[in-house]
Each structure stands twice: as C-alpha cells, then as structure tokens.
Amino acid sequence: MDRLTQLQDTLDDLMTQMYATLSYINTKHPYGDFPSQPSQAPPSHPTAHPSSDQPLANGSPAPKTNGTVAADRDGDDKKETNGGHIPDAPEVFQETMRRLAQSLVLQEQKAEILINSLPGLGNSEAMQRERMRELEAELREVEQERRAAEGERERLVEMLGEVVVGSRRVR
Structure with missing residues (x-):
C-alpha cells in the first residue's frame, strides 16, 4: 500500500x-x-434537585x-x-x-x-524533476540489464537443450 x-x-x-x-x-x-x-x-x-418532584404550592x-x-x-x-x-x-x-x-x-x-514521510516535502519542484530524471535514467539502465540477462537465459536454455539432445544420442 x-x-x-x-x-x-x-x-x-x-x-x-x-x-x-x-x-x-x-x-x-x-x-x-x-x-x-x-x-x-x-x-x-x-x-437532579430533590425539590424538582415536589408539587407546587397550589398542589x-x-x-x-x-x-x-x-x-x-x-x-x-x-x-x-x-x-x-x-x-x-x-x-x-x-x-x-x-x-x-x-x-x-x-x-x-x-x-x-x-x-x-511523503516524498517531495522540503524539496523544490526543480529538485523533484531532477530526481525523476535520475530515476528514469536508472530505470533505463536496469531495463537494459534485464534484457541482457533475458538474452543470456535464452542462450543458456538453448545450450542446455543441445546438451540434452546430444546425451540421448550417446546411449
């Protein structure tokens, strides 16, 4: 949340x-x-006053x-x-x-x-915009690393598939 x-x-x-x-x-x-x-x-x-229940003088x-x-x-x-x-x-x-x-x-x-604890308190608008640019640049770098890792994963799966197929022929 x-x-x-x-x-x-x-x-x-x-x-x-x-x-x-x-x-x-x-x-x-x-x-x-x-x-x-x-x-x-x-x-x-x-x-309550004790006299509040008493009748009036006229009864x-x-x-x-x-x-x-x-x-x-x-x-x-x-x-x-x-x-x-x-x-x-x-x-x-x-x-x-x-x-x-x-x-x-x-x-x-x-x-x-x-x-x-809300972000931005005590920061000017310019400082907040600069921080957003830094975070966007960091996000782009992380996305590039993710794509590289995904490519490496696909390459390793392909190699593993070749090893499995090669081991079946040897028997």
Missing part, C-alpha cells in the same frame, strides 16, 4: 474517531448544575424541565423523552474522555508521521 493510501485511511480513521467522540460527548455527558437555574437532569438522576405537580421526563398522572412509569440521553457517572465520563483524547492524539500523530 502506498503512503498516500495509508494517509487517506489514517485520516478516514481519524474522522471516524472524531465523530464517535462527539457522539459520545453528546449522549453521555453528565448533567451540569448551574446556580439559580433549574436542573436539566431527570428527577431519578442523582444530580399541582411540578413542571418538568425542557420536557426531558414525562410521568404518568399516577407517577408510575417515568419515560425519558430527551433523545435517549443516559449520562455516564462523572468519573466514568472523565476517564472515557481522557482515553478518547489519547486515541485521537495517537491517530493524529500517525497521520503526521505519514505526511512527513
């Missing part, structure tokens, strides 16, 4: 990892608490924040309606983020190594 194909594969892998990391962040981030703001966490989540149920949790009137089944966001515990989320970041950095370094 040539270096450009390797580089393309590495960049494809890097983009896939970036997308997966963003998807993880979007679906698994823990809920944050902001001072003087209602909690966005569902009442069953540990970061009506407390409103749900941003429609993230819908409850039956009886309070039986709570259903998440926020796109399936089930957060990881903060320490798990941070550890996973650290591992994902390390993976992204390693993949980027692979791409950088491949980029730096």
Whole structure:
C-alpha cells in the first residue's frame, strides 16, 4: 500500500474517531448544575434537585424541565423523552474522555508521521524533476540489464537443450 493510501485511511480513521467522540460527548455527558437555574437532569438522576418532584404550592405537580421526563398522572412509569440521553457517572465520563483524547492524539500523530514521510516535502519542484530524471535514467539502465540477462537465459536454455539432445544420442 502506498503512503498516500495509508494517509487517506489514517485520516478516514481519524474522522471516524472524531465523530464517535462527539457522539459520545453528546449522549453521555453528565448533567451540569448551574446556580439559580433549574436542573436539566431527570428527577431519578442523582444530580437532579430533590425539590424538582415536589408539587407546587397550589398542589399541582411540578413542571418538568425542557420536557426531558414525562410521568404518568399516577407517577408510575417515568419515560425519558430527551433523545435517549443516559449520562455516564462523572468519573466514568472523565476517564472515557481522557482515553478518547489519547486515541485521537495517537491517530493524529500517525497521520503526521505519514505526511512527513511523503516524498517531495522540503524539496523544490526543480529538485523533484531532477530526481525523476535520475530515476528514469536508472530505470533505463536496469531495463537494459534485464534484457541482457533475458538474452543470456535464452542462450543458456538453448545450450542446455543441445546438451540434452546430444546425451540421448550417446546411449
């Protein structure tokens, strides 16, 4: 596989990892608490404010924040309606983020190594053209040597054939 194909594969892998990391962040981030703001966490989540399930002063149920949790009137089944966001515990989320970041950095370094190994980096166009002329001349020489070796091979096969035919007559 040539270096450009390797580089393309590495960049494809890097983009896939970036997308997966963003998807993880979007679906698994823990809920944050902001001072003087209602909690966005569902009442069953540990970061939810304990008062979010308490009825209002007039006896009506407390409103749900941003429609993230819908409850039956009886309070039986709570259903998440926020796109399936089930957060990881903060320490798990941070550890996973650290591992994902390390993976992204390693993949980027692979791409950088491949980029730096590409021929022509640091060479002017004139230098590259001169190198191509040298390689073409070397290729012509090698092709001449190959043709000479092919001629020698044919000559030796012919000689061997004569020896084999000559040895049959002697018997």
